[in-house]
Amino acid sequence: MKDYTGDQVLSIYPQRESDVKILQDLEEADFWSPKYPEGVRVGMKIDVHFPSYLIDNVKTTLTEHGIEYQVMIEDLQSKIDDQVRGRKRSQYSMTHDYDVYHTLEEIEQWMVDIAAEFPSLVTLEHLGMSTEGRHVNMLSIVRNPDNPAILIDCTFHAREWISPAFCQCFTRNLLEGYGTDPVFTQHIDNLNYYIIPMINPDGYKYSWDEDRLWRKTRSKYPGDLCYGTDPNRNCDANYGGEGASNNSCTQTYRGPHLESEPEVKAFADFTRAHKSKIMVYVSVHSYSQLFVLPWSYTATPTPTLDVLRKYAKKGADAIGSVYGTVYTYGQGSESLYFVSGGSKDFAYDVGIPWSCTLELRDTGYYGFLLPQDQIVPVCVETTAALRSLSDTAIELWLNKS
Numbered sequence: 439m440k441d442y443t444g445d446q447v448l449s450i451y452p453q454r455e456s457d458v459k460i461l462q463d464l465e466e467a468d469f470w471s472p473k474y475p476e477g478v479r480v481g482m483k484i485d486v487h488f489p490s491y492l493i494d495n496v497k498t499t500l501t502e503h504g505i506e507y508q509v510m511i512e513d514l515q516s517k518i519d520d521q522v523r524g525r526k527r528s529q530y531s532m533t534h535d536y537d538v539y540h541t542l543e544e545i546e547q548w549m550v551d552i553a554a555e556f557p558s559l560v561t562l563e564h565l566g567m568s569t570e571g572r573h574v575n576m577l578s579i580v581r582n583p584d585n586p587a588i589l590i591d592c593t594f595h596a597r598e599w600i601s602p603a604f605c606q607c608f609t610r611n612l613l614e615g616y617g618t619d620p621v622f623t624q625h626i627d628n629l630n631y632y633i634i635p636m637i638n639p640d641g642y643k644y645s646w647d648e649d650r651l652w653r654k655t656r657s658k659y660p661g662d663l664c665y666g667t668d669p670n671r672n673c674d675a676n677y678g679g680e681g682a683s684n685n686s687c688t689q690t691y692r693g694p695h696l697e698s699e700p701e702v703k704a705f706a707d708f709t710r711a712h713k714s715k716i717m718v719y720v721s722v723h724s725y726s727q728l729f730v731l732p733w734s735y736t737a738t739p740t741p742t743l744d745v746l747r748k749y750a751k752k753g754a755d756a757i758g759s760v761y762g763t764v765y766t767y768g769q770g771s772e773s774l775y776f777v778s779g780g781s782k783d784f785a786y787d788v789g790i791p792w793s794c795t796l797e798l799r800d801t802g803y804y805g806f807l808l809p810q811d812q813i814v815p816v817c818v819e820t821t822a823a824l825r826s827l828s829d830t831a832i833e834l835w836l837n838k839s
């Protein structure tokens with residue numbers, strides 16, 4: 439397992455263009471937010487992870503140039519260890535715990551079990567294979583094939599562990615609510631749910647066994663130096679444009695060609711085949727507390743930006759109404775940074791009327807290392823957003839026909 443002892447994550451606040459330039463030139467900087475150096479802008483909070491042996495140099499450089507910063511994570515390895523502390527021994531027996539992070543094997547078993555527990559509501563469908571030969575599966579809750587649908591995926595990025603934790607917990611709430619909770623019942627009766635809890639199984643396993651901060655898939659191509667393609671740069675949405683890298687050793691590698699990743703291809707084929715029914719697409723990531731709306735690959739506003747914003751606001755308000763957690767929303771290229779080849783832009787361009795990347799908690803205190811005691815609150819508040827977005831899907835469908 440890769441050791442991050444002594445590594446630090448700094449939150450840096452560039453105030454001038456010259457500061458931006460300095461940040462972009464820092465060696466071995468692992469950008470957590472934004473994802474890559476070109477995304478750095480004046481006035482942003484920039485979270486960057488540095489290896490222990492460079493930390494003193496980096497701080498000296500920042501101080502010399504009068505660039506403000508604070509230490510976000512003092513010792514990365516101890517935060518990594520803290521994150522799974524208290525994980526119960528028998529994670530998976532008869533009951534599944536929804537308040538801990540689960541390994542890939544546990545999540546795969548959970549998918550089989552939840553489908554078996556609610557046989558009249560759910561089927562487990564095979565979408566495709568991963569590079570390393572694992573199944574990419576989907577839980578499909580279809581009461582009536584003529585109903586509209588909502589497509590939800592989790593774990594595009596391996597290290598964003600709160601994402602699959604949310605998918606598991608939400609699915610449970612939804613299914614248990616059928617017949618007991620009037621809102622969930624009405625939703626399941628009128629809306630089909632396609633839930634892909636684990637779209638990047640190879641990367642997720644690697645983030646447990648080898649490198650906690652692994653983000654990408656685990657493919658490697660002839661002529662490439664490094665492993666891993668960013669699946670959220672590999673989709674058909676201005677593929678290869680701004681905000682994606684052609685260097686396999688970066689975190690935002692777009693892959694050798696469009697849909698080179700079998701996981702992405704499986705997702706994209708399914709989406710294209712069901713595009714006329716899918717009204718809402720939500721890709722669950724972390725972190726930033728944001729609804730990122732199309733487009734991210736261009737600053738041009740989408741023709742339906744008003745509609746996108748209207749329902750994003752409802753979702754953000756729904757989250758806020760639970761514990762007051764503040765979520766913002768906006769077009770990707772304005773609220774975050776440019777991304778080409780992202781899944782939510784692909785979904786939008788294929789004709790799905792409402793789509794977003796949903797970046798869960800937090801805003802950069804723990805970042806990807808969100809403690810387990812936040813899983814349940816994240817689940818509760820984000821479930822409120824998905825209830826709102828379920829209404830949105832039904833409403834868009836009624837307006838359409």
Ligand code: 0X9
Binds near residue numbers: 470723770777780783
């Ligand atoms: O950079 C990304 O892929 C997403 N952020 S993350 O920290 N989860 O990696 C943002 C993507 C937003 N834009 C598109 N999906 N197009």
Ligand code: ZN
Binds near residue numbers: 594595598723724
């Ligand atoms: Zn992500």
